[in-house]
Amino acid sequence: MRCGIIGAGLGGLLAGIGLFKGGNDVKIFEKLPYPGGRFTNMEYRGYQLSTGALHMIPHADNGPLAMLLNTLGIDAKIVPSKPHGLFRVNGRDYLSHELLSLFSIKEKVRLTRLMADLKFGSGDDTPYRDWLKKRIDNRLAYKITDSFCGWSLSIDSSRISSNEFIAITKNINRLAGPGIPIGGCKGITDRLVKMFERSGGTIYLKSPVKSINIDDGRATGISTDEGEFDFDIIISNIGHVATVELCGKKNFKKDYIDSLRNVQESAGIKISVGCSKPMLGHSGVLFTPQTERINGLNEVTNTDPSLAPKGKHLLMSHQMLDTRDTGRNVKKEIDLGIEDLYNLFPDFDRYCEILMVQTYRNGWPVNRSASGHYIDPQSPVEGLYYVGDSIKPCGWMETEGVATGVEIALDKILGRGWRLGGG
Ligand SMILES: Cc1cc2nc3c(=O)[nH]c(=O)nc-3n(C[C@H](O)[C@H](O)[C@H](O)COP(=O)(O)OP(=O)(O)OC[C@H]3O[C@@H](n4cnc5c(N)ncnc54)[C@H](O)[C@@H]3O)c2cc1C
CATH class of the missing domain: 3.50.50.60 (FAD/NAD(P)-binding domain)
Known part of the structure; x- marks a missing residue:
C-alpha cells in the first residue's frame, strides 16, 4: 500500500x-x-x-x-526515576505513602478507603474532583491531587472523569514510572x-x-x-x-x-532553568501542591548530565493553563510561576537562571485532546x-x-x- x-x-x-x-x-x-x-x-x-x-x-x-x-x-x-515522585508540603518532601502522616486519624481511615476504591473500584463520567469530595473533605488532599493532574495531564481534577483518573491510577500501580530517556x-x-x-x-x-x-x-x-x-x-x-x-x-x-x-486541548507553561548546582538532587518529579501556579518540577540532568553543559543542571517546572478561562492573562500566569520558583528556592538567584519560558496552547498544546x-x-x-x-x-x-x-x-x-x- x-x-x-x-x-x-x-x-x-x-x-x-x-x-x-x-x-x-x-x-x-x-x-x-x-x-x-x-x-x-x-x-x-x-x-x-x-x-x-x-x-x-x-x-x-x-x-x-x-x-x-x-x-x-x-x-x-529509558532510565526509571528514583524516587518516582515526592510531594513538597510545608517545606518538607514526602514520598506518596508518607503523605498519610499529614492527616488526622479520621482522615487516614477515609484516605485508606479511598486508596482501596482507586485500586479496585471504577468510576464514571462525573469529574474526579466530585468523586474525591464524596470521600474526603480536606483541602490538602484536593491540592495534592491537582498538583498530580496539573503536572501529568495539564488539567485539574475537575476536568478529568473519575473513570479516566482511576484507570490512570491503576496503570501507575501496575507499571510504575516515570523515567527519563537518555x-x-x-x-x-x-x-x-x-x-x-x-x-x-x-x-x-x-x-x-x-x-x-x-x-x-x-x-x-x-x-x-x-x-x-x-x-x-x-x-x-x-x-x-x-x-x-x-x-x-x-x-x-x-x-x-x-x-x-x-x-478540548490541555494547555500549559514550562519554565526551563539552568542551575549551577542540583536544586532537587534526584531524577523524579517534585509535585508542589502548595504553590500558586507551578504543579511540579523535574531535574533530568540527575539521570542524563549531557542535557546541560558540564557542571550545570537543567530544572524544568510545569504549570497547567486553563484555556476555558479566555480572559486569563498569560503574562500574569508566567509571573506567578516565576514567583513560585523564588518561593520554592530561596537561593534561586544565587544558583539559577531562567533560560526559557514556553507557553503551549492553540495548535501547539500540551495535549491535542485532554x-x-x-x-x-x-x-x-x-x-x-x-x-x-x-x-x-x-x-x-x-x-x-x-x-x-x-x-x-x-x-x-x-x-x-x-x-x-x-x-
Ligand atoms: C509542556 C509539555 C510537557 C509535556 N511533557 C511530557 C512528558 O514529560 N512526557 C510525555 O510523555 N509527554 C509529555 N508531553 C506531551 C507530548 O509532548 C505529546 O503528547 C507528544 O509529543 C505528541 O506527539 P504527536 O505526534 O501527537 O504530535 P506533535 O508532536 O505535535 O506532531 C505533529 C506534527 O505535525 C506537524 N504538522 C502540523 N500541521 C501540519 C501540516 N498541515 N502538514 C504537515 N505537518 C504538519 C507539526 O509541525 C508536528 O511536527 C508534554 C507536552 C508539552 C507541550
Missing part, C-alpha cells in the same frame, strides 16, 4: 515505522524544518531544552511506548527518524500539507506546495480538528463535527486515520497514550500481524 503520513511527530514516526514493518511504502510530510514535533530537543547555550515534553516517559521502560519501541527494533534507553526526547525521536529513513522512507521537511483529497467518501491523496501525492491510506498526526479542516467540513456528517467540538476524550483512530472518511495525542485511549497518559493509539491504528489498518513484520 502507498501510505502518506501528515506530521513527523512521535505519533507519525511510530506509525511510519509500523507501516514499513507491514511491508508498505511510506512518505511523511512535515511542515516544520525538523522532525519530532513536540517531542524533540532544541539546543540553547549548551542545554538540551525541548520543543514540548519534559524529557520524561510516564511509565519509563515498562509502559506501552517502551514496548512499542522494542517491537519496532528501536534501542532507546538524550531527552530527541534520544527517542532521532532513533525513530534514523530507522524510518534506513527502511527506505522519506520525510519531506518544510512541506505543510494544504489539503486532503477526498473522492467519493474516500481519502485518495494530499496536496502540498511540491504538488499532489496519491495514496491508498492517509494517516494524520495533526489532530482531528486540523485534519477535518484539511478535508473540508462538507466531507463529514454534522453529528461527527459536533462530537469533536466537546473535545485526557479522557477518546477519538477513534479510524475517521469516518474511508482510508483516513488519526494517530497522536488527540486519540489517547482510556488510562494512558501523554506519550503512553500516543503509543497505544498508534498500535490500535496499525491493528485497524494492517491487522495484528504487523508486529511480526509480516503485514
Whole structure:
C-alpha cells in the first residue's frame, strides 16, 4: 500500500515505522524544518531544552511506548526515576505513602478507603474532583491531587472523569514510572527518524500539507506546495480538528463535527532553568501542591548530565493553563510561576537562571485532546486515520497514550500481524 503520513511527530514516526514493518511504502510530510514535533530537543547555550515534553516517559521502560519501541527494533534507553515522585508540603518532601502522616486519624481511615476504591473500584463520567469530595473533605488532599493532574495531564481534577483518573491510577500501580530517556526526547525521536529513513522512507521537511483529497467518501491523496501525492491510506498526526479542516467540513456528517467540538486541548507553561548546582538532587518529579501556579518540577540532568553543559543542571517546572478561562492573562500566569520558583528556592538567584519560558496552547498544546476524550483512530472518511495525542485511549497518559493509539491504528489498518513484520 502507498501510505502518506501528515506530521513527523512521535505519533507519525511510530506509525511510519509500523507501516514499513507491514511491508508498505511510506512518505511523511512535515511542515516544520525538523522532525519530532513536540517531542524533540532544541539546543540553547549548551542545554538540551525541548520543543514540548519534559524529557520524561510516564511509565519509563515498562509502559506501552517502551514496548512499542522494542517491537519496532528501536534501542532507546529509558532510565526509571528514583524516587518516582515526592510531594513538597510545608517545606518538607514526602514520598506518596508518607503523605498519610499529614492527616488526622479520621482522615487516614477515609484516605485508606479511598486508596482501596482507586485500586479496585471504577468510576464514571462525573469529574474526579466530585468523586474525591464524596470521600474526603480536606483541602490538602484536593491540592495534592491537582498538583498530580496539573503536572501529568495539564488539567485539574475537575476536568478529568473519575473513570479516566482511576484507570490512570491503576496503570501507575501496575507499571510504575516515570523515567527519563537518555538524550531527552530527541534520544527517542532521532532513533525513530534514523530507522524510518534506513527502511527506505522519506520525510519531506518544510512541506505543510494544504489539503486532503477526498473522492467519493474516500481519502485518495494530499496536496502540498511540491504538488499532489496519491495514496491508498492517509494517516494524520495533526489532530482531528486540523485534519477535518484539511478535508473540508462538507466531507463529514454534522453529528461527527459536533462530537469533536466537546473535545478540548490541555494547555500549559514550562519554565526551563539552568542551575549551577542540583536544586532537587534526584531524577523524579517534585509535585508542589502548595504553590500558586507551578504543579511540579523535574531535574533530568540527575539521570542524563549531557542535557546541560558540564557542571550545570537543567530544572524544568510545569504549570497547567486553563484555556476555558479566555480572559486569563498569560503574562500574569508566567509571573506567578516565576514567583513560585523564588518561593520554592530561596537561593534561586544565587544558583539559577531562567533560560526559557514556553507557553503551549492553540495548535501547539500540551495535549491535542485532554485526557479522557477518546477519538477513534479510524475517521469516518474511508482510508483516513488519526494517530497522536488527540486519540489517547482510556488510562494512558501523554506519550503512553500516543503509543497505544498508534498500535490500535496499525491493528485497524494492517491487522495484528504487523508486529511480526509480516503485514
Ligand atoms: C509542556 C509539555 C510537557 C509535556 N511533557 C511530557 C512528558 O514529560 N512526557 C510525555 O510523555 N509527554 C509529555 N508531553 C506531551 C507530548 O509532548 C505529546 O503528547 C507528544 O509529543 C505528541 O506527539 P504527536 O505526534 O501527537 O504530535 P506533535 O508532536 O505535535 O506532531 C505533529 C506534527 O505535525 C506537524 N504538522 C502540523 N500541521 C501540519 C501540516 N498541515 N502538514 C504537515 N505537518 C504538519 C507539526 O509541525 C508536528 O511536527 C508534554 C507536552 C508539552 C507541550
